[in-house]
Amino acid sequence: MLSWVLDHAEVSKNRSFGYSDGHWFFEGAPDAKGRRPRLTGHYVTVWRNVAGAWKVLADIGTTDPPKK
Numbered sequence: 001m002l003s004w005v006l007d008h009a010e011v012s013k014n015r016s017f018g019y020s021d022g023h024w025f026f027e028g029a030p031d032a033k034g035r036r037p038r039l040t041g042h043y044v045t046v047w048r049n050v051a052g053a054w055k056v057l058a059d060i061g062t063t064d065p066p067k068k
Helices: none
Strands: 002-011 017-027 038-050 053-063
Touching (some): 017 053
Antiparallel strands (some): 002 017, 017 038
16 A cells, blocks of 8 residues: 655746645555555655646655664
């Protein structure tokens, strides 16, 4: 399962470009021992408004360091 939470978004004055950013969470299927992989991170997506429809120009993400 992959989910994400929007933290912030902005649109340019002329409404031709925008960006959104937030955090994501992934939980995978259990392995043979029943353990599920869990990862978290941050994403940023850059958008372009083309004829009234928002299209993704870039979608970038990072993974948080493992918790100790």
